[in-house]
Amino acid sequence: MIVAEKQSKKLSLVVFSGDFDKAVAAFTMATGAAAVNYEVNMFFTFWGLNIVKLKKGRRFKGRGLPAGMFNFLSGGFKNLPMSRLNFLGASPKIMTSLMKKRNVATLRELTDAALALNINLYICEMSMVILGLEKKDFIPEIKEILGVAKFLELSENGRTLFI
Amino acid sequence: MTFVKTKLELEKLKKGEVLEVILSSGEPLENVPKSAVEQGYRVLGITRVEGNVYRVEIEK
Numbered sequence: 617m618i619v620a621e622k623q624s625k626k627l628s629l630v631v632f633s634g635d636f637d638k639a640v641a642a643f644t645m646a647t648g649a650a651a652v653n654y655e656v657n658m659f660f661t662f663w664g665l666n667i668v669k670l671k672k673g674r675r676f677k678g679r680g681l682p683a684g685m686f687n688f689l690s691g692g693f694k695n696l697p698m699s700r701l702n703f704l705g706a707s708p709k710i711m712t713s714l715m716k717k718r719n720v721a722t723l724r725e726l727t728d729a730a731l732a733l734n735i736n737l738y739i740c741e742m743s744m745v746i747l748g749l750e751k752k753d754f755i756p757e758i759k760e761i762l763g764v765a766k767f768l769e770l771s772e773n774g775r776t777l778f779i
Numbered sequence: 780m781t782f783v784k785t786k787l788e789l790e791k792l793k794k795g796e797v798l799e800v801i802l803s804s805g806e807p808l809e810n811v812p813k814s815a816v817e818q819g820y821r822v823l824g825i826t827r828v829e830g831n832v833y834r835v836e837i838e839k
Binding site: 644647648650651652653720721726729732733 | 780782783784785786787790814817818
């Protein structure tokens with residue numbers, strides 16, 4: 617009985633934002649839940665795709681010039697901006713050094729922990745079509761490319777957050 | 780996050796091995812031993828190191 621109860625604990629996050637601070641929030645929730653045996657699904661869409669791109673820096677990627685420009689300008693994991701007070705990208709770097717100094721997990725540590733805890737990572741099919749991206753443009757740990765219907769199915773009977 | 784780190788370390792251990800976690804009082808001290816017990820680990824002891832720093836010993 618207890619086992620059955622444990623298996624029903626589930627948290628699904630829609631990670632729409634590609635902001636540094638919101639990614640920290642999303643991964644803190646996700647890893648915290650996974651560590652206490654929640655089944656965790658993270659569904660990355662639109663700006664959130666920047667968090668899970670294979671190349672961590674800026675890359676001119678995507679089919680066609682506009683998509684390429686867009687993907688270049690939105691950057692990769694290393695260029696995630698703060699949602700406020702970004703100061704041309706200085707803030708995430710200052711924040712990361714503060715996190716290290718105060719012994720709080722950095723975003724990189726959180727994403728590594730997410731992989732170690734086998735959190736299910738999904739990417740949005742529609743955003744990928746718009747941005748001209750393919751599965752190989754993302755980290756290999758991505759489990760599947762999904763649409764809304766499949767996400768609803770996966771998140772059913774759990775809690776869902778939109779970040 | 781303290782428990783996330785604890786859990787990842789516990790996963791590396793063999794059954795019967797003991798993990799020593801140094802943590803602060805407050806939320807980590809309340810939650811780490813509780814979560815460990817909930818997940819079937821044994822908390823062998825909690826001792827104060829100094830100030831608000833504590834040592835928790837957890838057996839896998």
